[in-house]
Structures are given as C-alpha cells and as structure tokens.
Amino acid sequence: MSLIIDAQELNEESLNHDQLSDWDTFKQAYQLSQIKTNHKNDISCMQYLPNLTLMPHQLDAVKKVLHQMHGRAILADEVGLGKTIEAGVILKELMVKNLVKKVLILVPSSLIRQWETELQQTFYIPARAKHRSYPWQAYDIVVSSIDLAKKEPHSSEILNEEYDMLIIDEAHRLKNPKTRNYQFVSQIKSTYCLLLTATPIQNKIDEIYYLMSIVRPGLLGDKTSFKKTVRQERQNSDSQAIQTLVKQSMIRNRRSETTSEWTGREIETIHVDFTEEEFEFYQELEAINTPHSFTTLTLQREICSSREACYQSIKQSKWNDEVKKEWMSKIERLPHHAKALKTVEFVKSLNEKCIIFTEYKSTQIYLQWLLHQNGIFSVTYNGDFRKSKKEWMVQLFKNKAQVLIATDAGGEGLNLQFCHHMIHYDLPWNPMKLEQRIGRIHRFGQEKDVNIYYTVLNNTIDQRILNLLYNKLDLFKDVIGELDQILSSLGIQSLENEIEEIMYESQSEKEVSIKVDHLLSVISDSHVERDIANESS
Template identity: 40%
Template sequence: MLACLPELPFEPHDYQVQTAKRVLRDMDCRALIADEVGLGKTIEAGLIIKEMIATGQAKKVLILTPASLVQQWWSELNEKFGLNFWVSRKGPWAWSGNFVIGSLDKAKREEHSTLILENKYDLVVIDEAHKLKNRKTGNWTFVSKLNTSGLVLLTATPLHNKLEEVYNLVCLLKPELFPDYTSFLNHYQLNPKSLISEMREKLQDVMIRNLTRELGVKNISRKVSLIPVDTTELDKQIYAKIKLYPGTFLSLLLRKEFCSSYSALYDTLQKKGDTEILALLEECDISAKLKNLEMILRNHKGKILVFTEYIQTQHYIARYLMMHNIRFILFNGKLGRNQKEWVKHLFEKRDIPVMICTDSGSQGLNFQYCDVIVNFDLPWNPMKVEQRIGRIDRIGQKSSNVYIYNFIMKDTIEEKIFSVLGEKITLFNECIGELDKILVDNEAELYSMMSKM
C-alpha cells in the first residue's frame, strides 16, 4: 500500500498503484512507463510524485512536458493529488522553485538550462518522452545532463522507427544495461534478431507496459477500416509528372502532398513556379477522399476527429465542409496556448461535429467524447497513428466501439507508406510488446496486404 492513498480524493486503478510501487521499490525510481495510450500515465506519475513527497523522499521535483500539456498537468496534479506546482512561463528565475512544471522546449534553451542544470533534483518526470529518442538532438543532450536521483519517462510509443531509439531512452535511465553506443550499433547490424530478443529481456528491468486487453479497464473495441481511394486519369497524369522531379526527397514530398490534397501540392508547386502541373491541378475535380469523408461524416452522428499532416489540406477539407453546410473547427500548431484551450472548449460544448487536426492535436489531448477518427493521410510513423487514436481510445470513453478510418490512395506512395508502417509495427511488437490495431481490423489482413505491395 502507498502511504499517500488515503489522502487522495479519488480511487486509482489497481494497476496504476502497482506501477507506482514497482517504480519506487524495484526500479530505484528510474523507469520508462510505456502503457498503451489512454491508460493514465499521468495518474501513475502523480502517484509516484505524491508518495515521494508524502514520505519525505522528494523535496525538489521537476516535470517537463510539451508546452501544450503544461496547463493540463498542473490541473491534474492540483485537482487529483492536491499538489500545487509552480508553472514556469516567463524568465529563467521561475525554475528555481522546489516543485516546477515547464515545457521541455523552453527548459533546454541556454538561458533556462544553465539554471536548471545547477539544481539537484530528487525526481524529474518527462512526458511524451519519445521526443528524447534521438541522442543527437538538444532534447536528449539536455536531459542527459540533468542532476537527478529519480527519472521517470512517460510514453506509449518508445519505439517509432528503429531499435536505436529505445537504446537512447534506456541510456538516460540505466546506461549500464547496454554496451556503449558504437558496440550496440555494430552488434545490431550483425545480429538484428538476437539483439531484439536481448533488448526485450533487458527492458524488463527498466520498462513497465500495461496493456488494455490484459487489464480489462477499458471495454472499448477498435473498428479499423482501410479505405482505398481511386485515382482518375488526370490524377495519374499529374502523379507521373511529379515522380520525375529531380531529387529523391523532393519527389517523395510532392507525392505525399498529392496524396493528401491537391491544395497541399499546389502550394508547393506554386513556390517552384511549375506552371504546367499547376494548370493540370486547376482542372481536377473534387478529390475522392473528400467524398469518402463526407460519407463517413453523414453516417456517424457523434463528434469526429479528422487528422492530416498538412495545414493546406486542413483548409482544403474545411472549404469542402463549408460548401456542404457541415460545421467544423480547426486545431493546429499555429494556435496559441489560450486559443487551443478555447477551441477544445468549443468543440466539446458546442454543436460542432468535426474537428480537423494536424498532428499538434495528436499528443496528450483528451477527446473521450468523440468515437471516430479519420486519418485523411497516413504518416510514415505508425506511432503517430497510435497517438492519434489514443485521443479517443482511453479511459472515460463512453462508447463501446471507436471507429478508425484510414484513407489510402491506390497506386501511389501511400501504398508504400502502408507497407512500411506494417514493418515498423512488427518491430514494435517484437521488441516492446503488442500494439493494438491501427491500420486494419486484423493482423492477417495487414500481412496479406503488405505482401501485395
């Protein structure tokens, strides 16, 4: 039993209490909590913090999150744990308090990091810790220099693209678990299968991953539909021309933009001054993706999240919905903190059935009152898709089913993206553990489709 439990105004789930106990008693408070999305990693971190403060183990605690989640963290700690953390919003002096929450992006800036790195912390908690997966970034370098006894990393998606990312996270917690970086890479290149097995075994010492299906705390079933989208003859003509663009990266970018929307491609080609393809784009009819989207919106009566990687596509969808008298609201990274809070409030409380989001809406935000997600375009990273789904597939969801629709344009790079996503999901399953459905409704269907691409 945790000493802090009688003081709480709510009753946490047993697995959340057990997770906190394992981190505190078995892992020396240096752990990666990698629960599936929606299981309450914030609650588990709150229990750890509250217990350490209640038992006198922590007198100085730092919490680092994405900027968009700072206020959400402050509210949850205050309301559920009676902890009043100082929110660092302005100058570097704000980091001098004993209990501080702030954004990682701000903390790593030199004028702020200088003061932070002078402090000795009893506990540092970092949310959305997959932002530390690359050791060559300022995020990883800054966190590696923190002077702290306890370090708790929170992310449902510790592995995005390659095994090296998990290694980088573990090195922040317990570098002694693995050999040096060069040896790790050499070993992986020579023995990929054995290293995956070794990695999974060693992660048991530092990682906790609670799964929905094992806990039975969410009675929610994912209904995942892959929606193949036909291309017109004009589409094929445009696509063939952009494939000929010099430079691998530029060609990939143009093809991805084309699959997302004519508007996203138009914006880039306009900057390039490509009048020939621009003229062809102006002849294009309404995208088949929009017609599929409208059908989904008409068939579902609740609130719906539509995700795209491109702001131009966001506006493209918005214009179509406006023409068809479908109410919507936009959420993207260009909104300020207060604007985002206001948009979330309007979406929840007003008669607005659709929120069109870029990926700034896919991390840490809670939309349990929605039960449908449409992925208008797919990213290369399956964990981005999982993060999107996690906005609705979480504790508090009232519906027994959540519906995920993935659009994929036939005979385009989106088929390649689908295949790559499948390969990355396989790696995640082998190293970290099972991932719930995100691309199709069953695994056999996934592998069958991958083999045809």
C-alpha cells in the same frame, strides 16, 4: 477489550456521520481506514485519492517503479493506457513518504496546462506552471516546457539545483544525444526520475540506449559494448540480454496484454472513386519526366488528399516556371475533391463530434473551408500553433465545434476521450503513427466504443497503401504493439524510411508493390516466429 471487525459488517456511513464518542468506535474507524488502504494494495497515497481507481496494469507499474526500480524508470505504455496517472501516483507516494519535495516536470508546451490541472485536481499536488515573472525557486513543484528550460538564463538556474524528482513527458524527444534537449536533460541532478513515452524506439534501437542512460547511467554499458551486444542478439535470436537489462528500468504495457476491459474499436473503410477529370490528372502525374519516381508518387499521394496539397507542392518545386504554370493550371481546372466531398457527407450523417487526421496543412485548410460551406463548425489543430491557441482549439471542439481537423505534428499529447469518432483522411506510411492517432480517443477514460474510419480512393496509391501496409500487417492485431521490436530485430531503422526508399528507387507502382509486399512478408514472418518462440518458452 479485543474487537474483531469484518469489512462486510462495517457501516461506513454511520462512521462518517456519528461522533467518535468512545474507544470502540475509534477502533472501528481506524480499522476501516486500514482495510481501505490495504484494498488499494499497500500504496499509502491512495487513501488520500478517494476518487482515483487504478487499473491493474497501472498498479503493477507503480509498484515496480517504487519497489524494484528505486523511483527511476521509463514508463513506455502504449498510447492511452494512462502513463500520466502512473507518474502522478508515483510522485504522490514519494511525497506522502516525505522523500520528495522539490520537483521539475518538463513537457511539450502544449501539455503544460494539462499537467498542471491533472496534478492539482486529481492528485491534490500543488504544481505550478513556470512563468517568466517568477524564479524557478518560487515553487517546489514546477511544470515547464523543455524549450524554455534549456535556454539561458533558465538552464543555468536549473542545473544549479538538486531536484528530488524529475519527470519528462514525450521523452522520445530526447532520442538524439547531439541535441540541446538531450545534453541539457542529461545534466539535471535528481534523486528520482521518470521518462514518459509511448514510442521508446521510433527509428533505431540506439534511442533506447540514450533514454536508459538518463534514467540508469551505465546499466547498458558504454556505446561500443551496447552495439556489440545488439549485433550478437541479431545473430542469435535466443539471446535476450538487452531486453533483460532494459526491463530493469522500463515498463511497457500493451493494450492487448492488459486484463482491463477496454471499450471496443470498430473499423470501417469508406471507398471513394475519383471523378473522371481527377483520375485523368492522377494518371498524367505518372508521365511526369523526373529522375526519380518518388516525386511522382509524392504528387500522387498529395492529389489523393486534395488539389491544394498537390498545388502547393508543385508551386514550391524547382521546376521551370513554364512547367509549373502548366501543371498548376491543370489543377485549378479540377472540380472539388471527391474524397473531401464524401468526407463532408459522411460527417453530416454522423451528426456527432469527429476528429479528422490529414498529412497536409493545405488539406486541413481546404477541409475546414468545405465543412464551413456545408454548415459544419470545425476547428484546426497543428504543430505550428502556440500553446494557448492549441488549448483554445480543444475547448472550442469540446464545447462548440463538431469537427477537429488535426495533423500528426499537432496531435501529440492530445486527450480527447469525449469524442469517439475518428476519420483517417490520409494514411501515413508509418503504422505507429496511426496507432498514436487512435490513442488520442481510445485511451484511459473513454466510455464508449470508438469508431475508426479510413477514406480511401479506389485504384490509387491510397488503396495500395491500405492493402499493402495495413491489411498485410493486420494493424489492429498484436503485431502493431510489437512492431518496434520486430523492426529492430530485423535491422530496420525505420519502416517509414524503408518504404520511402523503395518508392524512391522503384521505376513503377508495380515494382513498389512487389518490394513493399516482400518487406511486409518478412515483418509478418518475424512476428509469427516471435509468437512461436513465446509459446514454446
């Protein structure tokens, strides 16, 4: 008997609870399962992941990797767009099709537990974290830190294996071919390979060449021909030969280009005035007799963060002892930092969980002490912490503490969607760092609008960085997403290094302002030119 069933007429609940007593009922159940599978856009494994719904850009990425890139790709979505989910679905699909059994997953040590849990609970994949007590062959799917894997005797064991799949998170750590990380990973044998990074180009375009050489060796030619092509493309803006090749094995989704509805992002600047004593000290720093103004500007940045940051810098300097003592004594006489006090006051008024990012560990410790003095429970998080301590700090923040104080070095890989307030206590000179910070909370799974706050000291380098760098670049528009490509096209290896060089060579803050303003005008003009070219193509 022929039976046509409309999806709208199927009663899924009755199929789940009634016995399959006859052939017609069986056919209904089968057809329902097929409809469900088709609804998941022909990715077979999705029928085994009923609690997972892919966003459109994730589904597109999975399909491209599986059907066009043959399972070897760089997943380079912006921070927070769900690269781990994409990698998990790709792995699951290849396992369902019996194409993958033996898998090696290399991640920063602080992310091992996160990957193990995600694979087990979201994808029902029996991943196991590597422990020294058992050999690499003990489990089919092993999650380990690259720092452990590259050491002997582990590296020899791994290089003797033939893996079905290799996955590497935070793959920008492989950008330098001279490092042990790169040399080790490039020798691992695997049929399929995924590299995950939100910043495929951090400083120079060569980095994408080396990442591509792991995923698709030879695709970009040898190093000499690649550099020649890069030079030609800089001379001919219409040429897109490299971009075309890279797209064969790299997927980069930007938040502004996705069709998904993201929660909002509200920006607020909190202006603060130095006390009279602090501002007098700030101005005195300009008069320090050093060969380069970079030292002066560095100290001014530090005093804009905290007394402690500036104190430690002077204490560790190569100045003579008398000069050191004089300046350290001046710092000791300063009152509590105006920006720190304002931040504590603001955190109190929020009365919700909040992340504070600072550039300096000394400031991190000071802020924690000051928050404690005001009855606010906070935890710190930085790159020096061991994996277990990082996990503990995140759990304390999630369950008890109101505030997490992090440095950029410690913030890598943090997923903190349960928080929607972030204070940028210090502004980095590299806008990409700021976007990576925000991606810790404004990411896949965030259910609330996120609130981003700058704390800025008026009439200081703090305010100049805000005005020159962030307002000029209009950070929260599309330009930030294209910044890496724009810098590459201009031959600028690193915006941060470029600005540091300006600081180092300039004789005054006015000269710094003029030079930085010119640099950012060039970048902005290039962004406009790219927009015009895209619209006319």
